Amino acid sequence: MAKLRFHIRYPEERIPDPILYQIGKEYEVITSIRRADVRETTGWLDVEFTGDADEVDRAIEALRQKGCIVDPIELNVVE
Amino acid sequence: MTKKMQSLVCRECGKEYPTLDIHVCELCFGPLEVKYDYAAIKQAISREKILAGPKSLWRYVDLLPVEGTNFIGKHAGFTPLVHAKNLGSFLGLDNLYIKNDCVNHPTLSFKDRVVAIALTRARELGFETVACASTGNLANSVSAHAASAGMKCYVFIPGDLEAAKVLGNLIYRPNVIEIEGNYDDVNRLCSEIAGERHWAFVNINIRPYYAEGSKTLAFETAEQLGWRAPDQVVVPMASGSLLTKIWKGLKEFEKVGILDSVSTKINGAQAEGCSPIATAFRNGRDFFKPVKPDTIAKSLAIGNPADGYYALKTAAESHGAMDAVTDDEIVESIKLLAQTEGIFAETAGGVTIGVLRKLVKQGLIKKDEVTVAYITGNGLKTQEAVVDSVGRPTRIQPSLKHFTQTFGIEESP
Numbered sequence: 001m002a003k004l005r006f007h008i009r010y011p012e013e014r015i016p017d018p019i020l021y022q023i024g025k026e027y028e029v030i031t032s033i034r035r036a037d038v039r040e041t042t043g044w045l046d047v048e049f050t051g052d053a054d055e056v057d058r059a060i061e062a063l064r065q066k067g068c069i070v071d072p073i074e075l076n077v078v079e
Numbered sequence: 080m081t082k083k084m085q086s087l088v089c090r091e092c093g094k095e096y097p098t099l100d101i102h103v104c105e106l107c108f109g110p111l112e113v114k115y116d117y118a119a120i121k122q123a124i125s126r127e128k129i130l131a132g133p134k135s136l137w138r139y140v141d142l143l144p145v146e147g148t149n150f151i152g153k154h155a156g157f158t159p160l161v162h163a164k165n166l167g168s169f170l171g172l173d174n175l176y177i178k179n180d181c182v183n184h185p186t187l188s189f190k191d192r193v194v195a196i197a198l199t200r201a202r203e204l205g206f207e208t209v210a211c212a213s214t215g216n217l218a219n220s221v222s223a224h225a226a227s228a229g230m231k232c233y234v235f236i237p238g239d240l241e242a243a244k245v246l247g248n249l250i251y252r253p254n255v256i257e258i259e260g261n262y263d264d265v266n267r268l269c270s271e272i273a274g275e276r277h278w279a280f281v282n283i284n285i286r287p288y289y290a291e292g293s294k295t296l297a298f299e300t301a302e303q304l305g306w307r308a309p310d311q312v313v314v315p316m317a318s319g320s321l322l323t324k325i326w327k328g329l330k331e332f333e334k335v336g337i338l339d340s341v342s343t344k345i346n347g348a349q350a351e352g353c354s355p356i357a358t359a360f361r362n363g364r365d366f367f368k369p370v371k372p373d374t375i376a377k378s379l380a381i382g383n384p385a386d387g388y389y390a391l392k393t394a395a396e397s398h399g400a401m402d403a404v405t406d407d408e409i410v411e412s413i414k415l416l417a418q419t420e421g422i423f424a425e426t427a428g429g430v431t432i433g434v435l436r437k438l439v440k441q442g443l444i445k446k447d448e449v450t451v452a453y454i455t456g457n458g459l460k461t462q463e464a465v466v467d468s469v470g471r472p473t474r475i476q477p478s479l480k481h482f483t484q485t486f487g488i489e490e491s492p
Binding site for chain 1: 190269270273381
């Protein structure tokens with residue numbers, strides 16, 4: 001079982017959508033939100049995904065397909 | 080030595096952790112930073128003790144996150160603070176200073192500060208291998224310090240870097256890994272590797288210690304100004320960490336009694352082609368929107384900056400400002416600094432000077448205020464940015480006549 005942490009940003013037009021709920025239904029992953037800030041024009045979540053590593057990868061790819069931007073929890077580490 | 084480090088503490092929820100190689104709060108995933116015992120440090124530190132210390136950043140060891148004295152990077156820091164009278168006169172400032180990290184040791188950028196701290200702490204924590212993900216200055220510094228310390232080194236770079244920057248790593252013979260993919264791919268892979276391997280990734284699992292090295296720019300500035308805090312500083316922003324740590328350093332000096340008071344305005348500078356933090360500030364937002372970088376200031380090209388939120392908070396708390404400049408303004412400002420003060424800065428320096436000019440023009444920095452601009456890297460590393468705008472040498476025939484004619488100089492009688 002892998003535990004992986006991500007920073008997920010929602011595009012403005014997808015803020016009302018229950019995207020994380022949908023991902024939890026569609027993939028065998030457990031999502032645990034640790035911090036979040038969702039407003040009218042912006043939204044982000046810090047989330048831990050638990051599951052088979054390949055399944056987490058698929059869930060992350062699906063988030064991207066839905067228009068989310070998914071980064072490691074550290075954000076940009078290339079300096 | 081005093082037990083000065085108490086813990087690592089989450090910047091968001093305040094949960095405390097032992098001073099190990101961890102960087103993210105297990106509870107809320109907020110970033111961790113070092114918590115010090117300032118009461119004990121106040122007893123140990125003094126201006127006299129600092130003055131008697133080595134001519135390097137290690138003279139401030141009482142406020143740095145290391146436990147022993149087996150330092151790596153013994154000569155980093157204590158770079159010149161230049162009273163920039165010519166540039167000041169051009170801009171209408173009487174008290175302008177340039178903190179010149181173009182000449183930092185050993186790799187000519189401010190990264191030598193953070194890396195000296197990171198590698199010293201990494202060795203204290205038992206690491207034999209260090210690593211980083213970088214496009215330039217950080218990789219150079221990690222490679223050089225690892226070579227001198229005899230540590231194994233892995234440097235991860237995007238696959239499309241300029242040859243000169245790759246060479247600047249290879250010369251120290253680290254393991255240089257070019258990753259086929261864009262910056263996002265490099266980010267992702269390095270975060271994964273950092274989680275898998277027992278390596279000291281200086282800007283990932285060692286980041287709480289690494290970032291503290293930037294405070295030494297504030298300590299030196301205050302000392303070199305004669306134990307006073309500047310009225311204004313202008314700081315380039317990539318991740319935003321440097322700006323927050325300069326503020327933290329000044330406030331720490333106040334807290335432990337080295338400075339009487341600090342009311343410095345902390346101003347941030349970015350390139351328009353990658354200005355998530357400055358744009359948020361200009362729009363009056365307390366959050367930033369990540370961007371895809373497109374600027375010649377590659378050392379500042381971080382589109383989703385880890386400390387962006389904290390940089391905005393610092394500017395607000397200190398009543399500072401933020402702004403951004405175009406690539407053309409960056410080049411003009413590099414030339415202006417070189418031609419007035421004889422300092423050849425890399426593109427990040429052009430960003431700092433460009434924004435300094437804007438802030439003066441906007442009336443946010445006043446004529447008599449003691450102002451410090453931080454120049455964080457050497458222009459020899461980013462020559463491609465200015466190569467087409469500095470002209471060519473004047474070519475003449477090898478004769479005195481040609482020389483005097485070309486320059487309109489009278490021949491000696």
